[in-house]
Amino acid sequence: AQSVTQLGSHVSVSEGALVLLRCNYSSSVPPYLFWYVQYPNQGLQLLLKYTSAATLVKGINGFEAEFKKSETSFHLTKPSAHMSDAAEYFCAVSASSGGKLIFGQGTELSVKP
Amino acid sequence: DAGVIQSPRHEVTEMGQEVTLRCKPISGHNSLFWYRQTMMRGLELLIYFNNNVPIDDSGMPEDRFSAKMPNASFSTLKIQPSEPRDSAVYFCASSLSQGGSPLHFGNGTRLTVT
Numbered sequence: 001a002q003s004v005t006q007l008g009s010h011v012s013v014s015e016g017a018l019v020l021l022r023c024n025y026s027s028s029v030p031p032y033l034f035w036y037v038q039y040p041n042q043g044l045q046l047l048l049k050y051t052s053a054a055t056l057v058k059g060i061n062g063f064e065a066e067f068k069k070s071e072t073s074f075h076l077t078k079p080s081a082h083m084s085d086a087a088e089y090f091c092a093v094s095a096s097s098g099g100k101l102i103f104g105q106g107t108e109l110s111v112k113p
Numbered sequence: 114d115a116g117v118i119q120s121p122r123h124e125v126t127e128m129g130q131e132v133t134l135r136c137k138p139i140s141g142h143n144s145l146f147w148y149r150q151t152m153m154r155g156l157e158l159l160i161y162f163n164n165n166v167p168i169d170d171s172g173m174p175e176d177r178f179s180a181k182m183p184n185a186s187f188s189t190l191k192i193q194p195s196e197p198r199d200s201a202v203y204f205c206a207s208s209l210s211q212g213g214s215p216l217h218f219g220n221g222t223r224l225t226v227t
Binding site (some may be wrong): 103 | 117144146148156157158161171190204206208209210211212213214215216218219220221
């Protein structure tokens with residue numbers, strides 16, 4: 001079985017500061033891992049995915065995430081926050097077979113001017 | 114690419130009424146998922162289909178909920194009778210049925226049951 005834990009339901013950073021959103025996973029098989037972003041009144045958009053190639057994955061909008069098997073983590077980072085990054089971010093895990101995604105509870109990112 | 118299309122975007126209904134939510138997946142995708150999002154429970158997988166066949170419906174809350182996929186380009190989620198606790202945003206998503214394929218989400222249907 002798979003599960004995801006996102007540490008911190010709300011993160012607030014200043015514009016230009018580092019963004020770090022934490023995600024830990026549990027999986028009985030080699031996982032596929034994803035980060036999605038959700039803006040108000042919209043569906044979820046894929047930011048990036050890890051599929052057992054490079055452990056450092058680059059996504060859209062300057063975000064990246066690093067897969068660390070020893071820590072069962074897949075934290076999302078961005079060097080410099082922009083006001084437009086304010087949204088809810090979801091980490092998700094999938095088993096190696098089938099496409100079902102299990103989502104974390106989400107982290108709301110606020111960016112202060 | 115038109116993306117996943119859901120209708121209606123908003124639905125307001127009275128308790129006891131039947132509600133039908135609709136979804137058109139991305140052409141060529143053979144997996145379809147229905148999720149429900151609430152503040153209290155987050156994103157919950159209700160059911161998913163592979164090649165129009167229901168694979169896992171363990172997330173369907175109760176018998177009042179049913180989902181169908183009569184063909185590769187259309188799916189419905191029905192609630193009968195609806196209750197106020199069903200109020201949520203319902204998302205449909207589609208993907209290729211390969212491990213690691215990302216889900217593509219529609220914009221959701223916001224359901225309010227009064």
